[in-house]
Amino acid sequence: MSQYPFRPAPLSGVGLDRRRFLSLAGLGLSAAALAACSGGPDTSGAGASAATDDTDWSTVRPAAAITFWSSNPGASQAVTQQLIDAYNASQSETKVTLVTAGANYEEIAQKFQTAQAGGGLPDVTIFSDVWWFRYYMQKTIIPLDGLAEAVDMDLGDYRDQFVADYQYEGAQWAIPWARSTPIFYYNKDHWSKAGLEDRAPETWQEFEEWAPKLLAAGTGVQAAFQLPALAGYAGWTFQNNLWGWGGGWGSPDDFDVRCDATESIAALQFLQDAVYKGGWAGVASNSAPNDLTAAAVSATISSTGDLVGIQKSATFPVGAGFLPGGPAETSPVCMTGGAGMGIPKDIPKENQLAAAKFIKFMTEPENAVTFSAATGYIPVRKSADVSQLTATNPLLQIAIDQLEVTRTQDRARVFFPGADQAMANSCANILTQQADVAGEMSALKAALTTIYDRDVKPNL
Amino acid sequence: MAAVTAPADTGTTTPAGATATPAGRRRRRRGPSARDRRDYLVFIALAGPNLVLIALFTYRPLFENIYYSTLNWTLGATTATSVGLANYREFFTSPDAASILTTTAVFTVATVGGSMVLGLMVALVLNRRVRGVGFARAAVFSPFVLSGVGVGLVWLFIFDPVVGVIGALLRAVGRTSPEWFNDPTLTLVMVIIVYVWKNLGYVAVIYLAGLQSINKDLLEAAAIDGAGPRRTFFSIVLPLLSPTTFFVLLTSILNSLQAFDLLRIMNPLGRGTNTLIYEAYLQAFAGSNRVGYSATISTVLFGLLVVLTIVQLVLLERRVHYR
Incomplete structure (x- = not known):
């Protein structure tokens, strides 16, 4: 039995004869072959296909189950789950599951971006103000104008400052959700x-x-x-x-x-x-x-x-x-700041439609008030009745009033x-x-x- | 005097067409025996799955990473362009490269050196037969098994100048807390302290095993010869611990160069603590999402690890005493 617990084999004792050399070379070539067979980005110069919005959504049926990725900003996990439970109880065609996909906007962005390559994309995810434009440039999210129309989402009733934050090239790329100043x-x-x-x-x-x-x-x-x-x-x-x-x-x-x-x-x-x-x-x-x-x-x-x-x-x-x-x-x-909700491009149309319906529900005026009461985020709808909210917490009125002077x-x-x-x-x-x-x-x-x-x- | 000559090589002197001797037939290379084949199958059965897993999850990512380092690829994008060695040129000519390499070197030397010196001191204390030594050994080792994220979060609060324990203690004696998080030099010191605290137990336990395997006869002989504790330690104990020191040095350097969790939790922006591996993370996930450039930094780190390991195996092992 060895007197010492650790005794590395001396390198000098390892001879590199022809057979060993060929074995190592074979191992290296195998690994290289594995690498060549792997996935990864397309380097052919073809470019990613542009996200378009020409789908006839009336012919699409909503998916039976979708996932919603959130980092639960403002300690919002409980109220988000409460709203999801209400949505699941209110209809039977789509079941939504909340996934905590990070502790902050950066972590959820990392997970979303790696999912583009590794798979397992969410159906709805939150986008912070500094992240959604990257997804637009990478063509990994879809414009929501057509879907909003298909599910009767009234973009005109969302607070103008918040809606404008997600607009580019005449299209709407996210819907305001956990918005703040x-x-x-x-x-x-x-x-x-x-x-x-x-x-x-x-x-x-x-x-x-x-x-x-x-x-x-x-x-x-x-x-x-x-x-x-x-x-x-x-x-x-x-x-x-x-x-x-x-x-x-x-x-x-x-x-x-x-x-x-x-x-x-x-x-x-x-x-x-x-x-x-x-x-x-x-x-x-x-x-x-x-x-x-x-x-x-x-x-x-x-x-x-x-x-x-x-x-x-x-x-x-x-x-x-x-x-x-x-x-x-x-x-x-x-x-302004905070996060909106958006939909990835590379998921089935059925899931995209179900996602849009879910976003519409989560941002309904009364649900926006519920979310605000629990977190302090500003209700994203103009028609939301905030009287009860501000009566309970008068400081929220300051945040709402300040919206008029945001830039x-x-x-x-x-x-x-x-x-x-x-x-x-x-x-x-x-x-x-x-x-x-x-x-x-x-x-x-x-x-x-x-x-x-x-x-x-x-x-x- | 008869000259002694080497026997002729029968293999080359046998005339063509001549019948080989029985001895010659015995030397002829034979094919694998049934036993060889059985052993080979057993080897394949036992080692094969592991080799496949290593090839898939170690070598494949390694080679993929090297391939990605030649691309201009943004995380999340489905397309990329090949840029050859441009990412390497950018890194080595970047003004940040010297700073990153220096931080990496300082962090590695400080954490490895600190862990080894303090770990050995702790092991010497724990090697004594005193009451409660079992509990002390468990207490010293326990931080090593804790989650790095949890450790980082706890120390985050301890070091916080406003609401932390250290700040409160200093204020109690009329001093103000150092700006651990806002001064890059102090941030590096802070992270080194926490890293050494977390990994001290690992080094101490390894050294403790080494100390306990030292033949007591040698120590007694040294004592009889009049060697004091200092002379005994430096002339007997330390040389006999050289295999342990070699192992600890090798693994500690590799672990330190790959340290991530504490850096991520305690200083997410990376000011002052931006080591090679953290810069690779920042480039891929926190900044411009440059996966290709991040892969380049990872490949540089891999090369550094290979060189360091070879240097240690070739140079340092010569100084190790196994007996």
Whole structure:
């Protein structure tokens, strides 16, 4: 028995004679042959077939069973299942199964994209604002106009801002579902101790004046304002600042990149100064809403999808208001966000029709209200009766009212694959490493331009 | 004195047409015997399924990955274009490549070195016959069997400067928490600490087995000769542990270069912790979904692993004492 537990065979003892060489060569060739037999993309240059909408849906029968992939945004699994159960009970032709296909928009996107190659596509899935356009470019989703007409889905009754977010080339590519805007959350107790009016600041300059009072109010906060965790959605929320200063990542109407404009640099310089010079702003490590509810900071900006969670966790009265404006623009400086529901191209027509019927049900006015009440997302239908909802939770009215002053997001963020990650990295360098703002924005513009030239322009 | 000459090769000197000797017939190559064939069938029956599985799920993806590295392919797209070695040129000329390789090297050296040094120290402590050592061994090993995702989430809260335990303790003594998540250097330190904590038990248990297999007579002889604990450790124990050290080094380097779960959970953006394997993930799934470029990085990582393994087997094994 060996004295030592591990004794690797010495390499020098392995002779490579002719027979072994041939065996290894055979193994290699077999593996190469296996690789050649495998699936993978078509490299013949034929290109993917375009998603068209010329189906006569009246001749199609809905599938008996479909799946709905969701990442359950805003802790919505229970209410989503409740609505699915109601749908399954309301009709007998299609049974819907909820599949939790990720913990966030990025994970569900990964699963959806790998399913394009590996199979097992869902029949309905949620698309976030930064992902659906990739699917459009890859021709893996279908336009929904014809299906909407076939199932009597009244697109005119959906909130215009939300519907417009999924339109391109005259077609509708998703239906609004878990839609939100960011809002300004604050700790009313801290506001009171600092002697501030019970409202959100109208501009960032006004908040800059309030911040020293909040820090001096003896609340023990580490920062008057907590910037959101940059790994998450820095690219999303900082559009508020960029627009307020008259800048932007780009434009909502074209593919220009404007992050290096003087106004954009000034907006981010203001945030950097708030952290390093003024010392009134901090940067969340993991979750700004958690920092707020722990009373470690006095205010933050986060999605309306976090509203109910913040209210449940906070041990103090929570205030909310519109996003502050800047020196150049006070309105509109709020962006929309969240997710819609869409349908893959490479599934049977029967499943696509059943999926459309299901989407119609989930976004019916009363169901949209039910979903909003449980999560804080904004009801996506104009005809939804929100009186009961806002009576129960008045802060939801702020989110709904703010919709009137929302602005379509810059294409450089939502249409450029990977732009959000590049923006988050640049913002992190500026706000946590005190990097030169102009230099960072110049580098970001170069990165975004590369993304456009390489990943967007050839696919338009 | 008679000269000694080698016997002539009968095989080459037998005249054509001559009858071979019985000895010559015995040397003639025979076909496989029934026993050989039976052994071969048993080998095929036992090893065949495994070889098929390895070919399908290890070699096939490996070769597919190398093939994909020559494509410009976006995840989810059904079409791609061949770009030859352009992805490799892009990676090796990219300003990010040096940073990624440096981060990979720092993470690997720190985690492997930290795990081995601390693991050996812990093993030396656990090798003593003291009360409660069984519980201590289980406690030290238990983090290794925990899910990396779960470990990452727990440490995420521990390190959080605002709501975390470390921040609270520091604030209690009038200090502020380091910005573990916002300073890339500290983020790397944080992830290394958690990785070493999680894998320490594995190294310690392997070293413990090595320590327990050391012949006690040698230690007693060293003591009789007047060797102190330090001399005994460096001159007797450590050399005799060299096979264990070799094994731990080899497996730890391979595991460290493939570490993913903690990096993904604790620092999803990858600032400061962007190793080769994490960059491959980011390129395929979190950024532009460039599967071809991601496959290129994976292939570079594969090449690095092969080179490192060969270097270790060829160079380091010479310094290993098996007796």
